[in-house]
Amino acid sequence: MDNNKIKQHISRQFNEEMEDIRNKVLAMGGLVEQQVDLATKAFMGYDMEGAETVVKQDQLVNELEKDIDHECTEIMARRQPAAFDLRMLIATIKIITDLERIGDEAARIARMTMRLEGSDYYQDKYYEIEHLLELVKDMLNGALDAYARTDVEEVIEITAQDTKVDREYTSITRQLITQMMENPRNITRALDMLWTARALERIGDHACNVCEHVIYMVKGKDVRHVSREELEKTVKTAR
Template structure:
């Protein structure tokens, strides 16, 4: 059920404007769901060595790209038609920015799928899959929570997502050191471990994009840009 916060973008005297804003939100969340599924399946394809699933993910990436174009066009038309101000303008501008982040998450999922195909053709699973599963689960949760924070306009949850980004960075660095050790122990591991390293890098970037979405949610609700703020200042904005 929608909360009261959800309704703040639907209280205009113009029912058509209300419908346009609600549809923009709905389409953004639809795109978010597609990307979330795409990312989860790419990680699973890698771990399972499922080249067929990886091929499907790469083929479906065009749908995400098309949704990005359609959402950008719709947001631009709303600005032209309605000339929104303050709160409504923040929503529309934030959606334009967040759509770009979702498209880039889709790109990272496609990269992982491509690497999954290469690794499945090589046969035996290389070292590093435990780290892939762990970090993959972490960033998938971040992305899901960031989208949920948008749906409910929940700046407190968005702040929690932002705080997780540092942990993902630390996990990525630890995993990279582990893989480097494997490569030093046996040079035959270098090529395959490097592919896993690229997967981990893509997952780390997904965490960054989830963080960007969370920051935009806070901007939407609070009207404060916290992209370059310290965590302490961000907490003051959300708590204020």
């Protein structure tokens, strides 16, 4: 844990409680990252075993969210923290909500893959979403790294990738509409692809949300629903 941000408290137990929460969030984040990667690759490669793994992991993600939420609430009630400690707990509760929703999106992709088992139209690797997946994975990894290091220096670059994700999603949508117009036999495949691309686009949005919560934790500023210029100004302003 970054000692420049998280001060040592008089109570050693308090330090251990805060560190435990941080470690659990990172464990949850790592599991969610794995879900996104595995679910999307299972869809592209028609991997039923991988899809089943993602669905099973979703329950573990849900349990981690409840456990971390309860622990944060208990600490706030017992310790009555202030300043950075309070912001960390509030931000953590919001971050795990976004992580749980990312897990839900991954599980939906996995369940759809499982429903497609035995479909005769499932004949290729859905190559169009490979680049979108890599963009989203980079965003999520960067957001979790910012939380781990309590550092917002890279947040501007991470959130800027959301524009690339939106652009890629729009491009995929146009390609799929063209395919459906050219040949009605492409409609089912195109709709499955569109649904998965939309899920990845939403995961990118949740990664941006995590970045915003980290900014609040570190800077004490709520940057939700602000312009990009205001977000950058907040990140660059020293406290």
